[in-house]
Amino acid sequence: MNDQFEPVIIGFTCNWCSYRAADLAGTARIKYPPNIRLIRLMCSGRMDPTFVLKALAEGADGVMITGCHPGECHYLDQNYKALRRVLLLRRTIGQMGIEPGRVKLVWASAAEGVRLAQEIGHFVEEIRDMGPLNWPGRLAAAHVNGHGRDDRLMPADMMLEEVPA
Amino acid sequence: MNDQAEPKERIGVYVCHCGSNIAATVDVADVAVWAKERLGDEGVVITHDYKFMCSSLGQELIERDIKEEGLTRVVVAACSPHLHEKTFRTACARAGLNPYLCELVSIREQVSWVHSDRQAATEKAKAVVAGGVERVIHNEPLEPLHIPIHPATLVVGGGIAGIQAALELADSGHQVYLVEREPSIGGHMAQFDKTFPTMDCAACILTPKMVDAGGHPHIDLFTWSEVVRVDGFVGNFTVTIRQKPRYIDTDLCTGCGICWEKCPKRVIDDVYEAGLGYRKAVYTPFAQAVPKYPVIDPENCTYFINGKCRACEKFCPTDAIKFDQEEEFITVQVGNIILATGFDLFDARRVPQYGYGRLANVFTSLEFERLCNAAGPTNGQIVMRDGVTKPELVAVIHCVGSRDRNYNNYCSVICCMSSLKFAHLVKERTGARVYNFYIDMRTAFKDYDEFYQRVLEEGTIFVRGRVAEVTDAARLPSEDGKLIVQVEDTLAGRQRRIPVDMVILSAGLEPRHDAKAVAHQFGISCSANGWFIERHPKLDPVATMTEGIFIAGTVQGPKDIPASVSQGAAAAARVLGRINKGEIELEPVRATIDARHCSGCRICNGLCPFNAIIFHEDAMVSEINHALCQGCGTCVAACPAGAISGSSFSNEQIMSQIEGLLLFDRPVRSRHFSAV
Ligand SMILES: Cc1cc2nc3c(=O)[nH]c(=O)nc-3n(C[C@H](O)[C@H](O)[C@H](O)COP(=O)(O)OP(=O)(O)OC[C@H]3O[C@@H](n4cnc5c(N)ncnc54)[C@H](O)[C@@H]3O)c2cc1C
Ligand code: SF4
Ligand code: SF4
Ligand code: FES
Numbered sequence: 001m002n003d004q005f006e007p008v009i010i011g012f013t014c015n016w017c018s019y020r021a022a023d024l025a026g027t028a029r030i031k032y033p034p035n036i037r038l039i040r041l042m043c044s045g046r047m048d049p050t051f052v053l054k055a056l057a058e059g060a061d062g063v064m065i066t067g068c069h070p071g072e073c074h075y076l077d078q079n080y081k082a083l084r085r086v087l088l089l090r091r092t093i094g095q096m097g098i099e100p101g102r103v104k105l106v107w108a109s110a111a112e113g114v115r116l117a118q119e120i121g122h123f124v125e126e127i128r129d130m131g132p133l134n135w136p137g138r139l140a141a142a143h144v145n146g147h148g149r150d151d152r153l154m155p156a157d158m159m160l161e162e163v164p165a
Numbered sequence: 166m167n168d169q170a171e172p173k174e175r176i177g178v179y180v181c182h183c184g185s186n187i188a189a190t191v192d193v194a195d196v197a198v199w200a201k202e203r204l205g206d207e208g209v210v211i212t213h214d215y216k217f218m219c220s221s222l223g224q225e226l227i228e229r230d231i232k233e234e235g236l237t238r239v240v241v242a243a244c245s246p247h248l249h250e251k252t253f254r255t256a257c258a259r260a261g262l263n264p265y266l267c268e269l270v271s272i273r274e275q276v277s278w279v280h281s282d283r284q285a286a287t288e289k290a291k292a293v294v295a296g297g298v299e300r301v302i303h304n305e306p307l308e309p310l311h312i313p314i315h316p317a318t319l320v321v322g323g324g325i326a327g328i329q330a331a332l333e334l335a336d337s338g339h340q341v342y343l344v345e346r347e348p349s350i351g352g353h354m355a356q357f358d359k360t361f362p363t364m365d366c367a368a369c370i371l372t373p374k375m376v377d378a379g380g381h382p383h384i385d386l387f388t389w390s391e392v393v394r395v396d397g398f399v400g401n402f403t404v405t406i407r408q409k410p411r412y413i414d415t416d417l418c419t420g421c422g423i424c425w426e427k428c429p430k431r432v433i434d435d436v437y438e439a440g441l442g443y444r445k446a447v448y449t450p451f452a453q454a455v456p457k458y459p460v461i462d463p464e465n466c467t468y469f470i471n472g473k474c475r476a477c478e479k480f481c482p483t484d485a486i487k488f489d490q491e492e493e494f495i496t497v498q499v500g501n502i503i504l505a506t507g508f509d510l511f512d513a514r515r516v517p518q519y520g521y522g523r524l525a526n527v528f529t530s531l532e533f534e535r536l537c538n539a540a541g542p543t544n545g546q547i548v549m550r551d552g553v554t555k556p557e558l559v560a561v562i563h564c565v566g567s568r569d570r571n572y573n574n575y576c577s578v579i580c581c582m583s584s585l586k587f588a589h590l591v592k593e594r595t596g597a598r599v600y601n602f603y604i605d606m607r608t609a610f611k612d613y614d615e616f617y618q619r620v621l622e623e624g625t626i627f628v629r630g631r632v633a634e635v636t637d638a639a640r641l642p643s644e645d646g647k648l649i650v651q652v653e654d655t656l657a658g659r660q661r662r663i664p665v666d667m668v669i670l671s672a673g674l675e676p677r678h679d680a681k682a683v684a685h686q687f688g689i690s691c692s693a694n695g696w697f698i699e700r701h702p703k704l705d706p707v708a709t710m711t712e713g714i715f716i717a718g719t720v721q722g723p724k725d726i727p728a729s730v731s732q733g734a735a736a737a738a739r740v741l742g743r744i745n746k747g748e749i750e751l752e753p754v755r756a757t758i759d760a761r762h763c764s765g766c767r768i769c770n771g772l773c774p775f776n777a778i779i780f781h782e783d784a785m786v787s788e789i790n791h792a793l794c795q796g797c798g799t800c801v802a803a804c805p806a807g808a809i810s811g812s813s814f815s816n817e818q819i820m821s822q823i824e825g826l827l828l829f830d831r832p833v834r835s836r837h838f839s840a841v
C-alpha cells in the first residue's frame with residue numbers, strides 16, 4: 001500500500017435500518033473502503049455520546065452514527081433524540097479542539113445499501129482530508145509534558161465514571 | 166480492566182469460510198490463528214476456522230468445545246446476525262451454555278463482500294473479532310420473558326381484511342371485538358360493482374362475509390365507533406372504544422327503512438357514494454349494510470340544527486329513534502390487536518392538469534365504481550355528469566398520483582387492473598370506444614394477464630405514455646365540446662391529441678389521512694410514504710415491531726382483495742398461535758433501572774416511546790415495565806445517573822466492543838497489548 005493516511009472509523013448502526021442497509025450492501029456486493037468498523041445498537045436512540053468520545057479516545061479518527069430516516073425509527077421517533085444528541089456532541093467536541101466534522105450522522109433505510117456505502121466512502125475521504133486525530137497520543141503527550149493529566153483523566157473515561165445518585 | 170490478571174472467561178472463536186464467500190477475501194485461517202495468539206490474554210482458549218459454521222458439523226464443533234473445553238463464551242465470525250444469530254445461540258443452548266453468551270460478528274456482509282483488498286479485509290476481520298471477544302466477556306446469561314396471552318382480540322377496521330381476520334379468529338372459538346368507524350362494515354369493497362379479474366359481483370361475495378361477521382356469536386361488532394385509548398402491552402391490552410351515538414335504539418330498530426324514506430334532508434354522500442350520490446340525514450350507507458341499523462348524522466339533521474323536524478321519530482313503527490342518546494365508552498381486554506384500517510384514494514384534484522373538479526366529465530375511479538354499480542346513483546347506467554348522455558369515447562388514465570415524483574413514487578398495484586376493469590365495463594355497457602393511457606402495464610398475479618388479453622381482444626385501444634393534460638380547449642373543429650387528452654405516445658414516438666367524452670382517472674392508493682395518528686396510538690411506525698411498517702418486508706409482513714400489534718390489508722401498502730384477505734387470515738393465524746400457546750416468549754433485550762442509583766429525576770419517563778417507564782411517587786424512583794419495553798435503549802443513553810442498564814446492549818458491552826475494535830490501532834500503548 002502507498003503511504004496515504006488510512007483513517008480508522010467506528011460506525012454505529014441501528015438494528016432495523018442502517019445495519020440492514022449494511023447487510024444489503026454486502027448482499028449486493030457493493031464495495032466501500034475497509035476503514036469503517038460497525039457496532040450494532042438496537043436504535044440510534046441508544047447512542048450515548050460517551051460512546052463517541054470513547055471511540056475517539058481509543059484511537060478512532062472519526063465516528064459515523066447511522067439510523068433510520070426521520071419518521072421511520074422502529075421505536076417511533078428515537079432517531080430525533082439521536083439527532084439532538086449528535087448536534088450537541090459536535091458542539092462539545094468542537095470545544096475540546098476536535099473538528100466537529102469527525103462525527104457524522106447519516107440516515108439510511110434498510111433498502112439504502114448503495115447510499116450507505118456511498119456515505120461511508122465520502123466520510124472516509126472527509127476524515128482522510130482532516131488527517132489523523134491521534135487523541136490518545138495528544139493526551140499522552142499532554143501527560144508527558146507535565147500537564148498533570150494522566151490516562152485516567154481522559155475525557156471519555158471521565159464521563160464513564162459512575163456518578164453516585 | 167483485568168490487567169495481567171487471569172482471564173475470567175474461557176472463550177471459543179469460530180471463523181467461517183462460508184465456502185469461498187468469506188475465505189476468498191479474508192484469510193480466515195490467519196484470523197483464527199491470530200485470535201488464539203493475540204486474544205489469549207482476553208480468555209480466548211480455542212479457535213477454529215471451518216468451511217461452513219452454520220452446517221450441522223459446524224454447530225457440533227461449537228457444542229463439543231463447550232462440553233469438552235468448558236467454554237463459557239462463544240464468538241462466531243461469519244454472516245450477519247440477522248441471518249444466523251439464532252442458529253448459533255441455539256447450538257450453544259443445546260450444549261448447556263446460556264444462548265445469550267454467544268456473539269455472532271459479521272465478516273461476510275461487512276467485510277468480505279464489501280471489500281476487495283485481501284490484506285485490509287483480513288485486518289478488519291481481526292478487529293471485528295477482537296470487538297466481539299471484548300464484548301462477549303460482558304454478555305450476561307439471560308432468560309426469555311414469558312408473557313401470558315389474553316384470548317380475546319381487537320380488530321380495527323371492518324374492510325375485507327379486517328372482516329377476514331375477525332372471522333378466522335371467531336370461527337376458531339375466540340372472542341373478537343371488531344371496531345369500524347363508519348356506520349357499516351365492508352370498506353372500499355362494498356363500493357364496487359364488479360371485481361377483477363373474475364368480474365364477480367362485489368356485493369355477492371362480500372355480503373355473506375359481512376353478515377357472518379355481524380351475526381357471529383364470538384364477534385362483538387362496534388360500528389360508528391373508534392378506539393380512543395390503548396393501555397397495556399402484548400398479552401393484555403386495555404382498549405377503550407368510543408361508540409358514537411346513533412340516536413337509534415338498536416334493540417328496537419328493525420331496519421325497516423321508513424325513517425330514511427321520511428327524512429326530508431338530502432346530503433351529498435362523500436364517503437360511500439364518493440360524492441356522486443345522496444343519502445339522507447338518517448341513513449345506512451348501502452342496502453346490505455351490516456349492521457342494518459341506521460345512524461342519524463347530527464351535523465346534517467334538521468332537528469339537531471334548528472330544533473325542529475323529528476319526522477323519523479314520528480314515523481318509526483317501533484319508537485326506536487332516541488334523540489337523547491349519548492356517546493358510550495366501552496372498555497375491553499384483549500391479548501392482541503390487528504389493524505386493518507385500509508387506504509384513502511389519492512385526491513385527483515392534486516393533479517390540476519387532469520382537470521378533476523374543474524372539467525365536469527372527468528371522473529375518479531371510485532366515482533366510476535359507483536356509476537356502474539346497479540345500486541349506485543344512476544342504477545348502473547354509465548352516463549356523463551348530466552345524468553343522461555351516454556359517452557361514445559372514453560379515456561382511462563392509469564397511474565394518477567402514482568409512480569410520480571411529484572406525488573407518490575410507489576406503484577399503487579391495483580390501478581392497472583382496475584383500469585382494465587373499467588375499460589371492459591364501459592365496452593360491455595355502452596359500446597363506447599375506450600382508450601387506456603398507461604406507463605407500463607402491470608398485470609402480475611393469477612389470471613390478471615389473461616384479463617388484459619381479453620380486454621385487448623375486446624378492442625380497447627392502449628396508448629403508452631403519461632398523459633400531459635386533459636383540456637376542453639379545442640384546437641380543431643373535431644375537438645369541439647370534447648375533452649382532449651394530450652399525450653406523448655411513446656410507442657409511436659409522437660404527440661397525440663385524442664378527443665373523448667369522458668375521462669376516468671385511476672387514482673392511486675394512499676395511506677389513510679389519519680394513519681400517523683393511528684400508528685402513534687398503537688405504538689407502531691409508518692414508512693416515509695405513510696404505510697404501516699411490517700416487522701420484515703419479506704418474512705414477517707403482518708407483524709409489527711410492537712409485540713401484539715399486527716397489520717393486515719392495504720394499511721401495510723397497496724394491494725388487491727386476494728392479498729388483503731390473505732393478510733387478514735395470516736394476521737389471525739399469528740394471533741391464534743399465541744392464543745393456543747397461552748403465552749409468548751420475548752427476547753430479553755430490555756432496559757432495567759437500578760432503583761438504588763435512580764435519583765428520581767424523571768428524565769427517562771418522557772423519553773420512552775412505549776410509555777414503559779413508570780414513576781413511583783412514594784419511593785421517588787422510576788421503574789421499567791419489561792412487557793412494554795422494546796429495548797431501544799434511549800433511556801439507557803439518557804439517564805444522568807447511569808441507573809439504567811440495557812440487557813444485550815449494556816454500556817460495558819458496547820464500550821468493550823469499541824475497545825476491541827480499536828485494540829490494535831491505538832498509537833499509544835495503554836493496555837497490556839502491543840500494536841500489531
Ligand atoms: C377504484 C378501485 C377499484 C378496485 N377494484 C378492485 C378489484 O376489482 N379487485 C380487487 O382485488 N381489488 C380492487 N381494489 C383494491 C381493493 O379496494 C382493496 O384491496 C381492498 O378494499 C382493501 O381492503 P382493506 O380492508 O385493506 O381496506 P378498506 O377497504 O379501506 O377497509 C378499511 C376499513 O377500516 C375502516 N377504518 C379506517 N380507519 C379506521 C379507524 N381509525 N378506526 C376504525 N375503522 C377505521 C374504514 O372505514 C374501512 O371500513 C380496488 C381499489 C380501488 C381504489
Ligand atoms: S433518568 Fe435515571 S435517574 Fe432519572 S428517573 Fe430515569 S432512571 Fe431514575
Ligand atoms: S429501552 Fe426504550 S423501550 Fe425500553 S424503557 Fe427504555 S426508552 Fe422505553
Ligand atoms: S430503530 Fe433505527 S433509528 Fe431507531
